[in-house]
Amino acid sequence: MTTRFIGxxxxxxxxxxxxxxxxxxxxxxxxAGMHYAAFLRxxxxxxxxxxxxxxxxxxxxxxxxxxxxxxxxxxxxxVPCAAQIPDMKSGARPVLARDRVRFVGESVAVLVASDRYAxxxxxxxxxxxxxxxxxxVNPEKAIAKGAAPLHAGQKDNVAFKWxxxxxxxxxxxxxxxxxxxxRIVNQRVIPVPIETRGVLADYQPGEGQLTVWSSTQIPxxxxxxxxxxxxxxxxxxxxxxxxxxxxxxxxxNVYPEEAIVAYLAIQLGKPVKWSESRRENFQAxxxxxxxxxxxxxxxxxxxxxxxxxCRVIADLGAYYQLLTPLIPTLTGLMMTGCYKIPAARxxxxxxxxxxxxTDAYRGAGRPEATYLIExxxxxxxxxxxxxxxxxxxxxxxxxxxxxxxxxxxxxxxxGDYQKALDMALKVADYKKLxxxxxxxxxxxxxxxxxxxxxxxxxxxxxxxxxxxxxxESATVRVExxxxxxxxxxxxxxxxxxxxTFAQMGADVLGIDPSQVQVVHGDTSVVPYGIxxxxxxATAVGGTAVYKSLxxxxxxxxxxxAHIVGSDPERMxxxxxxxxxxxxxxxxxxxxQAVSAAYVAKTLPAEMEPGLEATTFFEPTNFTYxxxxxxxxxxxxxxxxxVKLVRYVAVDDCGNVINPLLVEGQVQGGIVQSVGQAxxxxxxxxxxxxxxxxxxxxxxxxxxSDMCWxxxxxxxxxxxxxxxxxxxxxxxxxxxxxxxxxxxxxxxLAPFGVHHVDMPFKREKIWQVMSKxxxxxx
Amino acid sequence: MVNVTxxxxxxxxxxxxxxETTLLRLLRDQFNLTGSxxxxxxxxxxxxxxIVDGQPVNSCLMLVGQVEGREVLTIExxxxxxxxxxxxxxxxxxxxLQCGFCGPGVIMSAKALLDENPDPSTEEIxxxxxxxxxxxxxxxxxIEAIKGASCILRGxxxxxxxxx
Ligand code: FES
Ligand code: FES
Numbered sequence: 001m002t003t004r005f006i007g008x009x010x011x012x013x014x015x016x017x018x019x020x021x022x023x024x025x026x027x028x029x030x031x032a033g034m035h036y037a038a039f040l041r042x043x044x045x046x047x048x049x050x051x052x053x054x055x056x057x058x059x060x061x062x063x064x065x066x067x068x069x070x071x072x073x074x075x076x077x078x079v080p081c082a083a084q085i086p087d088m089k090s091g092a093r094p095v096l097a098r099d100r101v102r103f104v105g106e107s108v109a110v111l112v113a114s115d116r117y118a119x120x121x122x123x124x125x126x127x128x129x130x131x132x133x134x135x136x137v138n139p140e141k142a143i144a145k146g147a148a149p150l151h152a153g154q155k156d157n158v159a160f161k162w163x164x165x166x167x168x169x170x171x172x173x174x175x176x177x178x179x180x181x182x183r184i185v186n187q188r189v190i191p192v193p194i195e196t197r198g199v200l201a202d203y204q205p206g207e208g209q210l211t212v213w214s215s216t217q218i219p220x221x222x223x224x225x226x227x228x229x230x231x232x233x234x235x236x237x238x239x240x241x242x243x244x245x246x247x248x249x250x251x252x253n254v255y256p257e258e259a260i261v262a263y264l265a266i267q268l269g270k271p272v273k274w275s276e277s278r279r280e281n282f283q284a285x286x287x288x289x290x291x292x293x294x295x296x297x298x299x300x301x302x303x304x305x306x307x308x309x310c311r312v313i314a315d316l317g318a319y320y321q322l323l324t325p326l327i328p329t330l331t332g333l334m335m336t337g338c339y340k341i342p343a344a345r346x347x348x349x350x351x352x353x354x355x356x357x358t359d360a361y362r363g364a365g366r367p368e369a370t371y372l373i374e375x376x377x378x379x380x381x382x383x384x385x386x387x388x389x390x391x392x393x394x395x396x397x398x399x400x401x402x403x404x405x406x407x408x409x410x411x412x413x414x415g416d417y418q419k420a421l422d423m424a425l426k427v428a429d430y431k432k433l434x435x436x437x438x439x440x441x442x443x444x445x446x447x448x449x450x451x452x453x454x455x456x457x458x459x460x461x462x463x464x465x466x467x468x469x470x471x472e473s474a475t476v477r478v479e480x481x482x483x484x485x486x487x488x489x490x491x492x493x494x495x496x497x498x499x500t501f502a503q504m505g506a507d508v509l510g511i512d513p514s515q516v517q518v519v520h521g522d523t524s525v526v527p528y529g530i531x532x533x534x535x536x537a538t539a540v541g542g543t544a545v546y547k548s549l550x551x552x553x554x555x556x557x558x559x560x561a562h563i564v565g566s567d568p569e570r571m572x573x574x575x576x577x578x579x580x581x582x583x584x585x586x587x588x589x590x591x592q593a594v595s596a597a598y599v600a601k602t603l604p605a606e607m608e609p610g611l612e613a614t615t616f617f618e619p620t621n622f623t624y625x626x627x628x629x630x631x632x633x634x635x636x637x638x639x640x641x642v643k644l645v646r647y648v649a650v651d652d653c654g655n656v657i658n659p660l661l662v663e664g665q666v667q668g669g670i671v672q673s674v675g676q677a678x679x680x681x682x683x684x685x686x687x688x689x690x691x692x693x694x695x696x697x698x699x700x701x702x703x704s705d706m707c708w709x710x711x712x713x714x715x716x717x718x719x720x721x722x723x724x725x726x727x728x729x730x731x732x733x734x735x736x737x738x739x740x741x742x743x744x745x746x747x748l749a750p751f752g753v754h755h756v757d758m759p760f761k762r763e764k765i766w767q768v769m770s771k772x773x774x775x776x777x
Numbered sequence: 778m779v780n781v782t783x784x785x786x787x788x789x790x791x792x793x794x795x796x797e798t799t800l801l802r803l804l805r806d807q808f809n810l811t812g813s814x815x816x817x818x819x820x821x822x823x824x825x826x827x828i829v830d831g832q833p834v835n836s837c838l839m840l841v842g843q844v845e846g847r848e849v850l851t852i853e854x855x856x857x858x859x860x861x862x863x864x865x866x867x868x869x870x871x872x873x874l875q876c877g878f879c880g881p882g883v884i885m886s887a888k889a890l891l892d893e894n895p896d897p898s899t900e901e902i903x904x905x906x907x908x909x910x911x912x913x914x915x916x917x918x919x920i921e922a923i924k925g926a927s928c929i930l931r932g933x934x935x936x937x938x939x940x941x
Contacts, residue, residue, distance in 0.1 A: 019869055025878065027814075193878075194879050196816070695822060704907055
């Protein structure tokens with residue numbers, strides 16, 4: 001295959017509709033006779049529900065239906081959780097609370113009205129008699145002796161215990177010259193896609209057909225779950241993910257509203273729409289991170305790390321969402337990062353608290369792992385008075401060590417960590433940065449340089465290691481006119497698969513990308529698929545597309561060879577022609593060969609007509625992209641303000657289909673991560689009220705908070721798939737927080753401080769500086 | 778109900794709506810112009826940005842009572858039948874958007890900036906986007922595109938390779 005388009009920065013096929021405001025997200029869809037649903041949500045973090053009185057709301061003008069948890073009892077199954085951990089306790093979330101509410105924002109009742117305003121107004125007429133209970137907000141208090149269990153019938157708030165150990169940990173700690181201990185906190189954050197969630201459902205009683213449009217990353221899984229939750233035939237459920245305005249993992253889930261809105265449409269025989277408000281998005285769409293990690297590291301004087309022990313408290317919130325218990329276990333798998341650490345152990349305690357559930361937020365467990373191990377590397381460097389680069393180099397596996405087996409049971413596919421580090425040092429001009437830092441320190445200016453060398457787990461993944469299937473599907477159909485339809489299960493929400501998969505189609509078949517249409521998100525058109533998450537769309541979804549393209553190509557080669565009288569093995573596809581390699585005059589137009597497949601008069605004997613192939617690709621392993629990020633901050637000694645001065649990112653995601661899109665993924669991921677490092681934090685007060693429940697109070701990074709990102713790449717293809725691609729969707733979010741944390745700690749080194757927990761808000765940094773100033777001087 | 782008449786994308790439009798209707802709702806629900814997006818409804822995200830009499834505004838904060846007789850430009854009015862507006866072209870060229878949800882608001886804020894200041898510095902661009910949240914892109918490619926568009930609008934050649 002000659003690659004004319006793969007690897008090139010092709011413009012995105014998605015863009016013409018997006019830049020003209022012509023695309024349709026759920027809230028842009030309207031159906032005749034459409035009604036609007038609104039949810040009444042609990043103002044209490046923890047309370048018994050004595051009664052819900054809907055009588056006034058039901059009489060309000062425009063209201064056609066109002067239901068409480070009791071009304072739908074048994075009709076809709078609880079929110080599904082696909083992750084299973086041995087002996088985990090039940091934390092199933094009812095779609096509407098019935099006896100008890102367990103977090104602020106949990107739905108207690110739903111109503112439907114003829115217009116949006118009537119629906120919202122009628123919520124005020126619902127009377128709920130709550131008996132407030134003591135909320136449990138702090139996860140350590142939640143598992144302390146005597147804390148009342150959130151869930152009836154359980155003895156405490158421990159949802160599960162999970163442990164993983166590899167290598168000889170005892171021996172490692174025995175052989176250590178030193179043991180470093182540190183507690184680090186990875187604070188709870190809120191994903192905040194700019195499009196909130198939304199659901200539109202329509203039921204046709206005659207045909208018995210239920211159609212659900214939802215802003216989701218997983219249309220097929222959602223279809224299966226809606227069918228199961230409503231006990232409705234799956235064959236009659238049609239789910240569409242239209243344009244999706246960002247997900248970041250929040251829409252890799254199944255929410256009560258999706259099942260309830262579908263149920264309401266069936267009950268009423270009318271289309272029903274629900275659009276999540278921003279406040280609801282803060283309160284009742286999954287949160288991320290929220291781990292307390294107690295670390296012990298066994299080290300040699302020369303910087304060799306012998307062993308790592310982590311005790312993790314993972315705050316799960318009140319209930320399980322789709323993958324809640326799974327997320328911290330990914331931290332366990334990745335805890336040794338890109339280092340040869342022979343022995344490691346993690347013990348996780350999953351804890352119920354009166355908060356929204358945590359689940360897969362961009363990176364999902366791996367940013368926590370990278371944060372943890374990169375903090376460790378910096379602490380080791382500080383303890384031994386060595387440079388952070390030196391300590392990292394010391395512990396890297398070498399390129400010849402790949403495939404590299406970690407003590408946590410993973411096999412890293414390919415890597416050259418040294419090379420990415422060297423490139424980043426060069427781009428940043430590291431030596432000069434250190435000189436500059438020394439100079440500034442003399443002037444009492446506090447510049448810090450942070451380094452993060454990371455590896456992540458992508459291309460999720462082999463089904464054996466996934467809760468519900470890790471394969472992906474793709475169908476390629478060459479239509480009779482010669483246009484190519486690619487149907488992918490990897491339903492995107494900004495990643496640009498319409499472009500990358502068209503690039504692949506064009507190169508494999510020797511045609512132009514404009515001739516390739518990528519179709520996704522519609523369960524009636526696309527074969528059953530898994531979805532876009534875990535940086536899997538290209539590595540797994542793309543490979544499925546590539547394999548289907550190859551199948552179609554083989555058939556076309558046979559047809560063309562038959563027409564020109566040549567060997568199918570030797571046919572070449574280029575410039576909309578299929579010709580024999582040795583004698584290019586023996587050539588058929590692409591369209592002619594396609595047409596032959598449908599007209600079916602000149603096909604080779606025993607060949608089936610038609611031109612379509614489907615692949616369900618099952619990867620044999622995950623992929624492991626890696627890289628080095630370097631960041632420079634300056635801290636204002638007067639105010640504690642942390643200013644991002646420079647950011648260098650060298651990422652290796654294997655081969656690249658479209659560098660424009662890869663850059664975008666990296667940049668966006670970094671900025672999201674800068675948000676967590678500098679200002680984002682979900683704060684619940686002691687009553688379990690979400691204080692940061694609006695954009696006003698929860699600061700997201702804005703254009704003015706960022707410096708320029710200097711990006712470069714090394715390319716180490718993966719052997720796991722024929723494209724050699726690894727995935728890049730989460731790299732930035734995984735790599736950047738430790739780089740920033742390292743930079744802040746480095747800036748504060750003159751104060752004798754080596755670790756500060758995120759977010760690095762000015763008040764916190766100012767306090768750290770003023771508290772330690774005297775001690776140092 | 779109040780009656781309102783205004784100009785939207787060069788056409789005179791009228792509607793009869795409840796007085797609490799916002800300009801954003803008017804555009805989306807009455808005129809079926811769904812390009813302007815609702816991201817928060819309280820003025821914090823900029824997804825609803827349109828240009829009213831030359832000024833960028835959060836249309837979720839403006840009530841119908843305030844738009845009588847005024848001239849409103851939305852994302853749908855930026856391109857004409859044959860040509861994308863330079864900003865749109867450059868957003869496409871640089872792949873400035875990902876999910877696209879913030880895009881219409883960002884582009885309208887950028888348009889208002891360039892109308893006012895044909896040669897903005899990077900800092901001025903960052904400031905002009907201060908009210909527009911994007912969770913996907915990290916803003917970098919948007920800034921490149923806005924710079925490029927400013928060149929085209931000034932009649933200069935746009936730097937179509939990445940600037941630093
Ligand atoms: S919707 Fe208007 S500013 Fe967010
Ligand atoms: S492109 Fe998704 S919010 Fe900006």
